[in-house]
Amino acid sequence: MSNLDNLLDNNAQWAARVQEQRPGFFENLAHQQTPEYLWIGCSDSRVPANQIVGLDPGDIFVHRNVANLVVHTDFNCLSVLQYAVEVLKVKHIIICGHYGCGGVAAALQNMEHGLIDNWLRNIKDLYEQHEVLFRDIKSDEERVNALCMLNVIGQVSNVSHTTIVQNAWKRGQDLSVHGWIYSIKDGLIKDLDSTLTGSEQVPAIYRLSEPE
Ligand code: CO
Secondary structure, X not given: OOOOHHHHHHHHHHHHHHHHHOOOHHHHHXXXXXXXXXXXXXXXXXXXXXXXXXXXXXXXXXXXXXXOOOOOXXXXXXXXXXXXXXXXXXXXXXXXXXXXXXXHHXXXXXXXXXXXXXXXXXXXXXXXXXXXXXXXXXOHHHHHHHHHHHHHHHHHHHHHHOHHHHHHHHOOOOOEEEEEEEOOOOOOEEEOOOOEOOHHHOOHHHOOOOOO
């Protein structure tokens, strides 16, 4: 099949169904978006943000990339973060990784994958910094999953170190950063208990000082 008529048909049916079940839904959304959550997740097609937390269009602001990374030189992610925090004033930033992440698995290999190796190097760095944690893990699957969790926690740190989040906390804005991991095998999310809610939880070197 050379066209995408099936998708457009699905769309028309979906829009009609929503309009029938919740009259005015689209009209309300057209006026504004007031999501309370920013989701930073993996591009993996099996981890669709809205669907797995049961939220509607308008409820969650989303950024996805390979292996849910927050890199300080990535203006795409930083722009999303700035808009979400400073304009939309989201209350929660959720970094959601997933077990069995292909990006994380690729980072654990020594094969060349092309351009993406430059992106995945961030995960290799994380592994290298915490290599001692992996010494007793024998199975490849467990190594990948352990690094998936470590990667989420690393990105929670990265988000909290940004000037965007640091400044929000300095202003007294109500903002927390959470680390979650999703299992494709059962559809369940686990909270990695790595929530940060203020500068005092961040290493001193990353904190912005109060104005004199
Ligand atoms: Co992934």
